[in-house]
Amino acid sequence: MSDAWLPEPSTANAPFFEGARDRILRLQCCEDCGSWTFPVKDRCQRCGGTNIEWRDASGAGTLYSYGMLHRVYHPRHEGRLPLILANIDLAEGIRIPSNLVGISPADVRIGMALTVDFETLPDGAVIPVFRPAD
Numbered sequence: 566m567s568d569a570w571l572p573e574p575s576t577a578n579a580p581f582f583e584g585a586r587d588r589i590l591r592l593q594c595c596e597d598c599g600s601w602t603f604p605v606k607d608r609c610q611r612c613g614g615t616n617i618e619w620r621d622a623s624g625a626g627t628l629y630s631y632g633m634l635h636r637v638y639h640p641r642h643e644g645r646l647p648l649i650l651a652n653i654d655l656a657e658g659i660r661i662p663s664n665l666v667g668i669s670p671a672d673v674r675i676g677m678a679l680t681v682d683f684e685t686l687p688d689g690a691v692i693p694v695f696r697p698a699d
């Protein structure tokens with residue numbers, strides 16, 4: 566399992582964090598071929614085009630893989646342990662890392678349907694997280 570997902574705000578990813586504050590999962594999408602991309606890129610990973618814009622994603626996905634974090638490796642982990650680190654296959658056809666919330670680790674199942682939610686961290690940043698879909 567990779568390390569925790571720790572995006573830091575920057576000019577390039579500002580729309581992502583602004584979307585999260587509005588409780589919208591906002592990601593980049595290629596205007597030429599319709600492919601979504603994450604993390605932030607200045608070129609489409611499928612067709613190489615540079616005509617990329619930010620769009621609102623559905624927030625629906627399924628669980629591809631997960632791991633547990635039991636120690637604080639970053640101030641943003643404070644008070645959130647154990648943290649479920651997850652890779653999620655979005656309905657838009659890309660896989661993104663995030664955190665799984667609202668579920669006991671014993672109940673987590675690969676392939677389960679998830680929906681986006683939003684969590685405000687102690688430092689004030691709002692990040693997308695995922696919880697089981699009803």
Ligand SMILES: [Zn+2]
Pocket residue numbers: 595596597598599600609610611612613614
């Ligand atoms: Zn493209």
